[in-house]
Amino acid sequence: MAGATRTDAARQAGRRRKWKNLAWVVVFLAPSAIPLLVFKMTPMIASAWVSLHEWNMISPMEWVGLGNFADLLTSPNTGEVFLHTLAYIAGYLPLVYAGGLAIAVALNQKLKARGFLRAAYFVPVVTSWVAVALVWQWLLNPTNGLVNHLLGMVGLPEPGWWTDPNWAIPSVILASAWKDLGFVMVILLAGLQAIPQEIQEAATVDGAGRWRRFWSVTFPLLSPSTFFVVVISLINGFQVFDQVYVMTGGGPSGASQVAVGRIYDLAFRYGEAGAASALSWILFAIIMAVTAVQMYGQRKWVNYA
Amino acid sequence: MPDTTKPALAFGRALFWVAVALGAALMLFPFLWTVITSITPQGNLSGGPSLIVKDPTLDAYRELFDSIPVWRIVLNSFGVAVVSTLLQLATGSMAAYAFSRLAFRGKQFVFGCYLATLMIPLQVLVAPLFMMLTRMHLNDTYFALLAPNIASAFGIFLLKQAVDGVPIQLDEAARIDGAGHLRIWARVVMPLVKPAMAALTVFAFMESWNSFLWPLVVIRSPELMTLPLGLSYLQGQFTTDWSVVMAGSVVSILPIVVVYLFAQKHIIAGMAHTGLK
Numbered sequence: 001m002a003g004a005t006r007t008d009a010a011r012q013a014g015r016r017r018k019w020k021n022l023a024w025v026v027v028f029l030a031p032s033a034i035p036l037l038v039f040k041m042t043p044m045i046a047s048a049w050v051s052l053h054e055w056n057m058i059s060p061m062e063w064v065g066l067g068n069f070a071d072l073l074t075s076p077n078t079g080e081v082f083l084h085t086l087a088y089i090a091g092y093l094p095l096v097y098a099g100g101l102a103i104a105v106a107l108n109q110k111l112k113a114r115g116f117l118r119a120a121y122f123v124p125v126v127t128s129w130v131a132v133a134l135v136w137q138w139l140l141n142p143t144n145g146l147v148n149h150l151l152g153m154v155g156l157p158e159p160g161w162w163t164d165p166n167w168a169i170p171s172v173i174l175a176s177a178w179k180d181l182g183f184v185m186v187i188l189l190a191g192l193q194a195i196p197q198e199i200q201e202a203a204t205v206d207g208a209g210r211w212r213r214f215w216s217v218t219f220p221l222l223s224p225s226t227f228f229v230v231v232i233s234l235i236n237g238f239q240v241f242d243q244v245y246v247m248t249g250g251g252p253s254g255a256s257q258v259a260v261g262r263i264y265d266l267a268f269r270y271g272e273a274g275a276a277s278a279l280s281w282i283l284f285a286i287i288m289a290v291t292a293v294q295m296y297g298q299r300k301w302v303n304y305a
Numbered sequence: 306m307p308d309t310t311k312p313a314l315a316f317g318r319a320l321f322w323v324a325v326a327l328g329a330a331l332m333l334f335p336f337l338w339t340v341i342t343s344i345t346p347q348g349n350l351s352g353g354p355s356l357i358v359k360d361p362t363l364d365a366y367r368e369l370f371d372s373i374p375v376w377r378i379v380l381n382s383f384g385v386a387v388v389s390t391l392l393q394l395a396t397g398s399m400a401a402y403a404f405s406r407l408a409f410r411g412k413q414f415v416f417g418c419y420l421a422t423l424m425i426p427l428q429v430l431v432a433p434l435f436m437m438l439t440r441m442h443l444n445d446t447y448f449a450l451l452a453p454n455i456a457s458a459f460g461i462f463l464l465k466q467a468v469d470g471v472p473i474q475l476d477e478a479a480r481i482d483g484a485g486h487l488r489i490w491a492r493v494v495m496p497l498v499k500p501a502m503a504a505l506t507v508f509a510f511m512e513s514w515n516s517f518l519w520p521l522v523v524i525r526s527p528e529l530m531t532l533p534l535g536l537s538y539l540q541g542q543f544t545t546d547w548s549v550v551m552a553g554s555v556v557s558i559l560p561i562v563v564v565y566l567f568a569q570k571h572i573i574a575g576m577a578h579t580g581l582k
Contacts, residue, residue, distance in 0.1 A: 046436075118569060
């Protein structure tokens with residue numbers, strides 16, 4: 001056992017190290033924490049305050065406590081918009097991930113015109129939703145659109161797409177997945193680039209074929225990027241709005257109305273900023289819970305170096 | 306390297322090429338249509354797009370440059386996008402280093418708070434943020450355009466995932482050589498996450514370049530207008546002549562494609578710098 005003086009000295013050194021470490025944390029975090037606190041957290045807290053009031057953004061706020069939440073939770077409309085949002089996510093996420101992964105792997109090989117192809121797959125990401133919506137409305141046009149023309153040629157049924165309540169959400173899913181494919185591709189490409197070539201070569205030497213190499217080496221080592229894509233896509237999926245707004249406008253007869261669409265309508269169409277804020281906090285709570293579950297679950301399947 | 310000596314593989318290879326090329330065509334189609342509409346007289350495309358334009362004309366581009374101060378608008382968008390991208394790369398890479406490499410109490414909670422800023426729809430934050438900046442007398446300034454994009458939790462998360470993938474042994478080796486946190490961050494970790502930094506460059510630039518709602522709320526002066534505002538102005542002015550709107554779209558898309566092509570080189574170059582060679 002060490003003497004009393006040595007323990008004191010060790011404790012003091014330990015304390016000094018702790019303060020020094022904390023100082024480094026502040027140095028590295030302050031540049032991002034301060035702007036996020038001022039320009040994101042503060043308005044968020046303000047919106048929580050608004051959610052407890054009735055407010056049309058012009059006349060003074062009127063305190064209603066949890067009244068907005070009570071109204072929303074008892075309205076059948078709320079369940080409906082969340083159901084549509086979930087249906088959108090259930091179709092969008094697998095489509096965009098599988099598609100983005102396939103393209104990332106394909107365009108990570110040594111190919112002629114690789115740069116051009118990568119740029120081509122990225123162009124939809126930067127094209128405005130207005131232009132994209134116009135083209136997709138033409139492609140999916142039930143009467144003279146290209147997609148139904150092709151489906152008819154091979155004798156398949158020709159859906160009414162955005163004019164049919166059952167097909168409105170699938171129409172939005174198709175267009176969104178198509179537009180976001182390049183986004184997922186870029187993130188997965190960055191992940192693929194970070195996988196050391198040596199590991200792939202070692203697996204090849206050990207006699208692993210293409211598929212084996214992909215499933216046993218590439219895919220597990222890509223899990224941090226996969227995790228990122230899944231978390232971000234879910235957050236974005238819950239907040240889907242622009243594409244619905246320009247493609248279907250929430251119709252036909254509310255069949256594709258999603259959560260943020262309802263928030264938008266409440267705030268900017270009906271002038272109910274309080275109810276809009278309350279609904280956005282319900283949405284926030286759901287996204288938060290889903291993200292927390294993923295953060296907790298990642299230790300089971302995400303491999304870091 | 307692919308072995309194309311066997312016929313089955315050659316066939317697979319051809320099929321792969323056809324699929325990739327068809328996909329690329331499908332991806333480029335709306336942009337192509339935008340370009341075609343912009344050079345069609347009066348933007349008249351009744352009956353869907355066709356690849357051959359009768360009497361192509363650059364009138365729409367002339368009209369575009371006559372009706373809005375395009376250069377000023379492009380310069381505004383470019384300046385704000387570049388500054389916010391640089392800031393996000395700096396603040397993001399520092400925060401990513403802290404979350405990945407420094408141990409401190411409440412780290413998970415702080416990281417959760419960062420992520421929380423992504424989870425509330427922008428539409429709800431716009432009104433309170435606008436009121437805040439009004440009180441600070443900062444509305445209708447370049448700073449107001451920049452404010453929500455100085456740091457982004459999206460970028461911090463993206464970079465943290467990348468830093469987590471860098472072997473800790475590399476830091477430890479540098480520490481034994483006497484390097485402190487700042488040196489390790491700048492000289493060891495950052496060079497190794499170049500692909501992720503390049504990806505963030507593209508997304509941060511795009512986010513700022515395309516953002517519409519916030520500039521719409523916060524900007525009054527025409528000389529501070531950004532591209533999406535200019536485009537929406539065109540959409541209001543040229544409801545019957547789509548070619549001008551589409552010409553504006555072409556002008557607004559090209560710079561991002563250039564940024565992408567530039568960053569793409571670095572995504573690839575990042576590989577050559579990997580310390581594991």
